[in-house]
Structures are given as structure tokens and as C-alpha cells.
Amino acid sequence: MKHRIVAVLLMVPAILLFAASARAVTIELSGDRISIHAEKSPLSVILSRLSASGIQIQCPPHIDPEVTATVTDKPIHEGLGAVLKPYGYVLFWERSGKNKSLRPAELHVFDSVGREENGREEREEGFAVAVNPKDGSLYVRNEILLRIAPGSDGEILRSLVSGLGGVILETDALLGIHRVRLPDGIDIPDFPAKLKAGENRLTAEPNYAYPIDFPRRFVGRAPRFESVAPQNIISDTTGVPVAVLDSGWTAGYGLEERVIAALDAVNPGMPVTDGLGHGTQMALIAAGEVRPMGTAGEDAKASPIIPIRTFDDSGITSNFALMRGIDFALSSGARVLNMSWGSETSSPFLEEALAYADNRGLIVVAAAGNKATGAPVYPAAYPTVLGIGALAPDGTPWQHSNYGSFVALSAPGYADLPVGYKGEAGIYAGTSIAAAYVANVISGWLTENPDWQKSDVMHRLRTHGLKRQNP
Incomplete structure (x- = not known):
């Protein structure tokens, strides 16, 4: 039985078309992707069509709103999310067939946790x-x-x-x-x-x-070094996208025309905000709007960005929020992922999620940490991630930058930023800045060399490094 269902789902698309007067439902399942067109169709009708394709359905009888939605060739979880919003759901998968391929097996629909009786979604305050x-x-x-x-x-x-x-x-x-x-x-x-x-x-x-590992802001005397004006800044989104998993982003700093997609992974479905400022800082650098001090300005280019809010307003994220963000980065076409934070806690599940992303061609860079302990910091220390240390504007190692065998390279880590992190704008320093800059540089290289893979990027880093401004 399982072999027959897998053949239907994975070897040929399963197209189900039903019409009842003016109400029509079209569902096409192909592997792990789905297309749905529904016009004022009861949810029960849509679920019955999914059931006909071999997915077992559990849904309380009182959940049966009329649904109007069009989803074209999207991952199944995205398509179901569009149809089932604002309700919660769990999709169970199983491995079947000779290749042990994953297939959707069961769908459970339920009233969302934290949802009011009138259907209005509540924004969670953050992680407990x-x-x-x-x-x-x-x-x-x-x-x-x-x-x-x-x-x-x-x-x-x-x-x-x-x-x-x-x-x-x-x-x-x-x-x-x-x-x-x-x-x-x-x-x-x-x-x-x-x-x-x-x-x-x-x-x-x-x-x-x-x-979140916040950068250090200089108050009073800050290191003096001439900044290089950004070069080749253009207001379009034609380059290779950089996904920024951080505290979100705030409009008003020149990023509006760079953002091609965004997600609040803490509260999916809510508008993306940034109550900390750190995400906006990293987005500015990853997009090429701000150049760190001491850079030559030739490597970095203007890059489209995908800001993903994975940290709440207390500066905390979770494994599952990060996994949700990684999924969104992949489905949104990112080829570079920036994670400007770190922790000494290692997670096999998160390591596997990043290995999966790496296998899908996503190059992940992460900050090595702002404490010079020599201890591994994750995600930078995971095997598939590029760990980035920080340099002072004169090219010497920043005194607070972490070090160790997991650090792939160091990059300029000082930047004059127009938005502050829990404070005022000014000059900040940190490995988070260095990581975001490397993400931008890699995006530029991939834009100029669309056939490059991670091995080509690593070769370029080993043989040429990053160009620097002469002090």
C-alpha cells in the first residue's frame, strides 16, 4: 500500500479537480510540493481531496470555514499554511518505498495555541x-x-x-x-x-x-579610521540574496528596495519588526549599505536581502524558530545565510538543519563570538558553517574576537552604523559585523559567478582573501 501511494505522489503528479456549481477545488501534489486553487470552498472539501490522495486527515467538525486561496508549486507546509490560516496544523511524514523517500502521511488540524475565540491572532511576547x-x-x-x-x-x-x-x-x-x-x-x-x-x-x-551576541559600542573616543564610501550601490534586487537570521529589520535606513522577502519566525504571519536594532544593523551590512571600517570597498556589492526575525525583543531565539527561518531562506531563494550570533551550546538537530541547508547549496556564515576564550561557539563551529572572527580597522585582530580552529577567517569588524543596538547610533565592533560583511562579499562573488559552488568560494577565500584599505 505504501509503495503504491509513493508512486502516485513522487513519480507522477497527482492532480485532483472537482467542481460544484461556482465552487471549484484544484489540488496538485508532486513530491514535497503542492499547488492549490480554491474559491469559496469549504475547508472540509479541500481536506477530503487531500484524503483522496492518501493523506489521513484529522480535523474537528467545527473547523470548516470557506477558503479562497491560490498556491502555485510551493512546499507543502507553505501551501497548507496558506489554506489553514489562522488554524494550527501538524503534518506527519513517513518514509516509504525502495528509496525510503519522505511522503506526507497524516494531517492534523486544530485551533491555534494563543488564538482568541474571535479568531484574532495574538503576538507572543517572546520565549519563556x-x-x-x-x-x-x-x-x-x-x-x-x-x-x-x-x-x-x-x-x-x-x-x-x-x-x-x-x-x-x-x-x-x-x-x-x-x-x-x-x-x-x-x-x-x-x-x-x-x-x-x-x-x-x-x-x-x-x-x-x-x-544574541551584541556588538560593542564605543562611547567617547573611538578608533579613528577613514571610511570608504560604498561602491556600485544600486537600488535593485538582481543579485544573489542574503538571508539574515536576526532580530528583524526596520524601514527607513535605505533597505526598502533591497528586501525581497521577510518572515517573522517568532510569530509567523505577523509583520516583521525589530525591537532591538541588531537585525537592522546586520541587514545594512549584508545588503552593502554600510561598509565596515578598513575595507577596500571593492569586494562588497549591493545585495538583495531576506530579513528573518528569529530573535524576540528580549534577544532570545530557539532551535525551532531557527529551523523555520532556514526553511524560509531556502524556499525564498537565498544562497547565503548570515547568523551574527553564537552560543557554546551545541545542538545535533540544529547542526543537521544547517548540514541540510549546506547540501541544498546555502552557504552559511556565523560570528565566532565576542569573547576571546578559544572555546567553540555555535553555529560557527558546526562543520558546514564558516566561522568569522573580527579585525580592527588597521587589520590587526580585534582584542575581543574569539579564536580557534573553527574560525575560517577574520574580517573587518568595526562599522559606523546609523541605527543602534538597544541604544544610540555610532561606531560598533564585533564578530557579528564581520560575519555580515563576509556574507555580503560572498553574495557579490556569486552574483558575478553564478555557477560557483561553496568549494569555489572557499578557494577564493584561501587564495585571495578579502581586499583591505591601506591605513
Whole structure:
């Protein structure tokens, strides 16, 4: 049975067309992508068509609004999100067939967590974070990430969560990782080890949380170095896009014509804002609107950007928000991803998500950290990520820049920024600035050499490095 369903979904597109008077539903499934056209169609009709394609459906009877939507060749989770908004849903995947390909198996629809009775969505204030006393790592309170082993029955996951009194909040469709909320009283940091001992078909991690690594602002006397005016700045979006996973972006600093897509990964569906300023700072550098001090100005080019708000207004992000942001960066056509932050907490799930992105051709750069400890900082220290240290304007290592074998290179890390981070505009320093600059430079190289792969970029970095201004 599974082999036959996979053949329908993965080998040939499954096209389902139904019409009832003026109401029409067209659904086309092909692999992990979907096209939907619905005009004033009851949700129950749309779900029944999905059921006919082999996806088991669970949806409360009272959730049956009329839906008008058009989605063309989008990832399944995006298409379902457009049709099911403002309701929540979980899409379960399973591996079937000789190639063990992933296919959508079950769709559960439910009233969204935090949604008012009148249907208006509430904006979450941020992540509720707890600290693991054993190692100091942060995690989202009462949340765990779960993944079922390939070939295992999905009922294992549902039975476990139900037995614990938990709720599956959402699923990362690309990686098959489920975000689960558990009741009070469960030791979240110890849960993965206990689960592994009793059930080896499930893998678990806390939904790790990470604080943003803010740059240092100079007050009073700041290092003096002549800035180079940006070159080749053009108001278009024709270059290779850079996705910036940070605290969002704010209009009014010349970025409006550079932004080709944006997402609030903390509160999907809400307008992207930036309550910290850090994301806007990094977006300005990644777009080429601001050049760090000491750069020659020849390497960097104007780049389109995809700002993705993954940090809340307290400067905290979570693994699942980052995975959501990575998914969006891939689906929006980014070839470079900037992560100007770091933590000493390592996460196998996040490492795998970044390895998946790397395999899809996304070049990821990350800040090495603003404490010179020599300890690995993640995501910069993951094998598929380029860790970036910072240089002073005269080309010497910045005294606070982290170091170690995980640092691929160092780049100028001082910038005169028109927007502040939790404060006033001015001169800031940090590996976050250096990482955003390298992301911009790589975008420029890929724009000029569209056939280049990551290996070509690495060769260019090793043989030519980054051009610098002579002091």
C-alpha cells in the first residue's frame, strides 16, 4: 500500500479537480510540493481531496470555514499554511518505498495555541526560557523537539505525547522534527536521555534557546579610521540574496528596495519588526549599505536581502524558530545565510538543519563570538558553517574576537552604523559585523559567478582573501 501511494505522489503528479456549481477545488501534489486553487470552498472539501490522495486527515467538525486561496508549486507546509490560516496544523511524514523517500502521511488540524475565540491572532511576547543547572544551557520552558526514526509507525510519537499529557504544536516538514509542549513537572533537560533508554525509535532534544551576541559600542573616543564610501550601490534586487537570521529589520535606513522577502519566525504571519536594532544593523551590512571600517570597498556589492526575525525583543531565539527561518531562506531563494550570533551550546538537530541547508547549496556564515576564550561557539563551529572572527580597522585582530580552529577567517569588524543596538547610533565592533560583511562579499562573488559552488568560494577565500584599505 505504501509503495503504491509513493508512486502516485513522487513519480507522477497527482492532480485532483472537482467542481460544484461556482465552487471549484484544484489540488496538485508532486513530491514535497503542492499547488492549490480554491474559491469559496469549504475547508472540509479541500481536506477530503487531500484524503483522496492518501493523506489521513484529522480535523474537528467545527473547523470548516470557506477558503479562497491560490498556491502555485510551493512546499507543502507553505501551501497548507496558506489554506489553514489562522488554524494550527501538524503534518506527519513517513518514509516509504525502495528509496525510503519522505511522503506526507497524516494531517492534523486544530485551533491555534494563543488564538482568541474571535479568531484574532495574538503576538507572543517572546520565549519563556529556563536554564539547565547542569551545564548552563538555555531552553524554552516545557518544550521538547522530537523526531521519529525512519520507517517507524507515527503512532509511537502520538502515543508518547498523548501519554505525557503533551501537545504537538507544529512540525518542521523538511527535517521531520516535531515541536512538543509538555506539562509542568517533566524534567526537560533529562528527558532525551530517559527517552533514548526506553524508546530508541525516537530522538529528542530540548528546544534550545540562545541569546544574541551584541556588538560593542564605543562611547567617547573611538578608533579613528577613514571610511570608504560604498561602491556600485544600486537600488535593485538582481543579485544573489542574503538571508539574515536576526532580530528583524526596520524601514527607513535605505533597505526598502533591497528586501525581497521577510518572515517573522517568532510569530509567523505577523509583520516583521525589530525591537532591538541588531537585525537592522546586520541587514545594512549584508545588503552593502554600510561598509565596515578598513575595507577596500571593492569586494562588497549591493545585495538583495531576506530579513528573518528569529530573535524576540528580549534577544532570545530557539532551535525551532531557527529551523523555520532556514526553511524560509531556502524556499525564498537565498544562497547565503548570515547568523551574527553564537552560543557554546551545541545542538545535533540544529547542526543537521544547517548540514541540510549546506547540501541544498546555502552557504552559511556565523560570528565566532565576542569573547576571546578559544572555546567553540555555535553555529560557527558546526562543520558546514564558516566561522568569522573580527579585525580592527588597521587589520590587526580585534582584542575581543574569539579564536580557534573553527574560525575560517577574520574580517573587518568595526562599522559606523546609523541605527543602534538597544541604544544610540555610532561606531560598533564585533564578530557579528564581520560575519555580515563576509556574507555580503560572498553574495557579490556569486552574483558575478553564478555557477560557483561553496568549494569555489572557499578557494577564493584561501587564495585571495578579502581586499583591505591601506591605513
